[in-house]
Amino acid sequence: MIYEVFRQERKGQAFQHAGSITAPNDAFAEAYAREQYGRRQESEALWLVARTALREIHDFPDELQKSYHRVDGYSLKAKLKEARERAGTTAPADR
Amino acid sequence: MTARETEFKDYLQGGGQVETGDWMPDEYRARLVKFIEMHGNSELMGVLPEREWILRAPTLQRKLALTAKVQDEVGHAQLIYRVVEDLGKPREQCLDDLISGVSKFHNVFHYPTKTWGDVGVIAWLVDAAAIISQKALLKCSYAPYARIMKKICWEESFHILHGRDVVLTLVNGTDEQRGLVQEAINRWWGPLMQFHGNPIAAESDPMVEWRIKSQANEDARQQFLDGYVPQIWELGLSVPDPALRKDEETGVWHYSEPDWDELKHVVTGHGPKSQERLDFRRRFRDQEAWVRQAVLTEAA
Numbered sequence: 001m002i003y004e005v006f007r008q009e010r011k012g013q014a015f016q017h018a019g020s021i022t023a024p025n026d027a028f029a030e031a032y033a034r035e036q037y038g039r040r041q042e043s044e045a046l047w048l049v050a051r052t053a054l055r056e057i058h059d060f061p062d063e064l065q066k067s068y069h070r071v072d073g074y075s076l077k078a079k080l081k082e083a084r085e086r087a088g089t090t091a092p093a094d095r
Numbered sequence: 096m097t098a099r100e101t102e103f104k105d106y107l108q109g110g111g112q113v114e115t116g117d118w119m120p121d122e123y124r125a126r127l128v129k130f131i132e133m134h135g136n137s138e139l140m141g142v143l144p145e146r147e148w149i150l151r152a153p154t155l156q157r158k159l160a161l162t163a164k165v166q167d168e169v170g171h172a173q174l175i176y177r178v179v180e181d182l183g184k185p186r187e188q189c190l191d192d193l194i195s196g197v198s199k200f201h202n203v204f205h206y207p208t209k210t211w212g213d214v215g216v217i218a219w220l221v222d223a224a225a226i227i228s229q230k231a232l233l234k235c236s237y238a239p240y241a242r243i244m245k246k247i248c249w250e251e252s253f254h255i256l257h258g259r260d261v262v263l264t265l266v267n268g269t270d271e272q273r274g275l276v277q278e279a280i281n282r283w284w285g286p287l288m289q290f291h292g293n294p295i296a297a298e299s300d301p302m303v304e305w306r307i308k309s310q311a312n313e314d315a316r317q318q319f320l321d322g323y324v325p326q327i328w329e330l331g332l333s334v335p336d337p338a339l340r341k342d343e344e345t346g347v348w349h350y351s352e353p354d355w356d357e358l359k360h361v362v363t364g365h366g367p368k369s370q371e372r373l374d375f376r377r378r379f380r381d382q383e384a385w386v387r388q389a390v391l392t393e394a395a
Contacts (some may be wrong), residue, residue: 018176019243022186024394037246038169056116 003029004054006047007037015047107306112238115181123305127237128182129198130307135175136193136200142168143372144208144217148195153211160257164218167250174243181239193203194377196364201225203286205366211273215265218258224290224319225343226251229312259326266330281328282334289358291315320348 007018017038023029029048037043067073084090098102100120142165149165152158176186192198203210203221208214229248235241265272297303297311321341327334338351364370 017242018246019174019239020181021173021178022177024391028394037173039166039358057187058162 001025001029002051003033004051005033005037006049007043008045008047009043011044013075014043016024018046020051104304107236112236112239112241124182124306126302126307127240127306128179128184131175131182131237131300132179132184132189132192133199133201135172135179135189136176136198137204138168138172139193140204140372140376143375144204144206144368145214147208148211148214151211152214157261161214164254164257167254170249171247173240175240176248177238178237178243190376190380194373194380196373199362199364202289202361202366203283204359204372205361205369206282206286207368209282210275210279211261212265212272212277212279213282214278215261215276216259218254219262220258220280220283220287220323220335221290222251222254222258223323224287224315226255227315227318227322228291228310231308231315234306234309236306262330266332267308276330277332280332284335285354285357286361288316288353289355291319292358293355317348320350321346324348 001024002020002022004020005018006015021029021032021036023032023051026048033046033048037046099118100122103118103120103123110351121180143159145165145168149158149161152161176189179189180186189198191202203217203224208217217303226248229251232244233248235244247395262276265276292312294313294316295311297314300308300311302308303311320339324334324339324341336351338349341348360366361369364373
């Protein structure tokens with residue numbers, strides 16, 4: 001069986017994929033993972049996940065081009081310029 | 096080359112990275128397997144010259160450190176073979192090809208470890224030469240390999256320090272101990288200069304084209320010379336090459352042409368210790384077969 005190993009380096013940090021190991025069962029996987037990724041106190045915690053248990057997603061379609069829920073969907077420059085002109089003000093940095 | 100292959104190459108040249116499940120051209124996969132497998136073989140065979148000195152280490156502390164280094168290298172072999180396995184070549188097959196001489200391992204692991212001085216010089220300078228190549232592999236286009244290289248480089252730094260500590264202890268000792276280091280450097284210099292390979296131009300190296308490697312062989316050798324020759328000289332030790340000097344204007348090191356025939360001869364299994372060490376692997380593979388069997392039966 002192949003197990004993917006995720007490693008947390010310090011408390012509070014995200015777990016990162018570190019590599020994979022081959023082991024005949026969970027007990028061996030645990031022993032091997034401890035030896036490979038924890039024997040120098042370099043890890044706070046490890047997650048071992050059987051590769052067959054992982055669900056992968058690779059495609060994220062955006063058929064509707066939903067720019068309204070992203071920051072790049074908002075270009076304020078021209079509108080701001082117009083608003084300042086109407087208000088008779090200048091940009092804060094120019095004052 | 097098909098349009099898809101050209102597109103793939105362009106993607107790599109632009110810094111793109113590839114994951115296990117991604118589509119890749121057959122040639123890219125084949126080159127990855129050959130290169131990474133040889134790296135795995137070298138880690139596995141590389142412990143044998145050092146293993147011989149575990150029982151003869153001068154102090155308990157040294158024995159523990161050397162054992163830890165050997166464990167690290169075997170661990171690297173396991174991680175690396177795992178990567179090869181995901182590319183389609185099972186570990187058992189890698190081991191078969193290693194012991195039958197079909198695949199190769201690095202030149203420096205075909206030589207004897209005559210004295211404790213050799214142990215220090217191997218851990219210091221051979222590991223230093225290796226870490227230069229391995230650091231360049233952190234940028235490898237095949238991401239799973241690049242990722243494990245991070246851990247490998249981290250552990251190699253301990254090896255270099257351990258080796259340098261052994262060497263410093265010896266040079267601060269008796270004349271005889273100092274002699275052990277000088278003799279070891281004399282023995283290892285040739286193989287060390289051959290280690291990074293012949294100076295093939297990066298533009299004509301297919302390994303660079305696929306961005307498996309990103310460093311030209313000669314660049315690696317220059318980096319090694321620049322980093323370590325001054326460290327050897329500052330200890331009052333000499334390097335057995337009368338032509339060795341740094342051109343201060345260009346920053347380039349000049350040296351006698353390494354013996355490329357020796358390199359070829361050695362890596363094809365004709366080094367002084369090649370067959371003995373392969374025999375060792377063959378013997379242990381048979382001898383420990385029952386352990387693998389027992390583990391798999393137990394787990395089933």
